[in-house]
Amino acid sequence: MAIRLENVGIAVSDIDAAVAFFTDLGLSVVGRDTVSGEWADTAVGLDGNHAKIAMLQTPDGHGTLELFEYIHPTAIETEPTQPNEIGMHRVAFSVDDIDEALAIAARHGCHPLRGVATYEDVYKLTYLRGPSGIIVMLAEALRAG
Structure with a gap:
């Protein structure tokens, strides 16, 4: 199949x-x-x-x-999902420029949950809370892969 x-x-x-x-x-x-x-x-x-x-x-x-x-039916409001909850809770995107993506997100009132991290000189990445509380992960590759 x-x-x-x-x-x-x-x-x-x-x-x-x-x-x-x-x-x-x-x-x-x-x-x-x-x-x-x-x-x-x-x-x-x-x-x-x-x-x-x-x-x-x-x-x-x-x-x-x-x-x-x-x-x-009327939508049911829930508490914002936390990164460690069981179940689907985020959508992830690769971006060419994480700083530009974060500037765009900020114009919508969306900011990183904590900050931007670097993972083993491979990615700069962050989680942010998007519209309706959606967790959005943004990642910028630091080297061609």
Whole structure:
């Protein structure tokens, strides 16, 4: 059986703010829509499922995010995920210039959780809290690989 990763889905409280953040980082919007109906209820497992969605793609064409903002049922606010919690909690991106990426993130009010670290002279990397509390990892390779 062949398998490939299709996308990573992230529920957000403000889809426009999340789209602005990720497009400023360099992703492109490949589609936006509002979804609802019996097929959506069945696929997602929620009665009355109604959501705004946006599909964003990385410039290399290999990574796709699906952002969704629930209209119905009401979205459930949770505490921001911590890096050591079990389950999915971050999305990671390679960037050419981590300082530039952090400047872009800062314009959206998003800053590193602690700072920028250097891993064995291979990567500069950081975790930051993005829109809707999403943990975003940014990594800049320090040598060609």
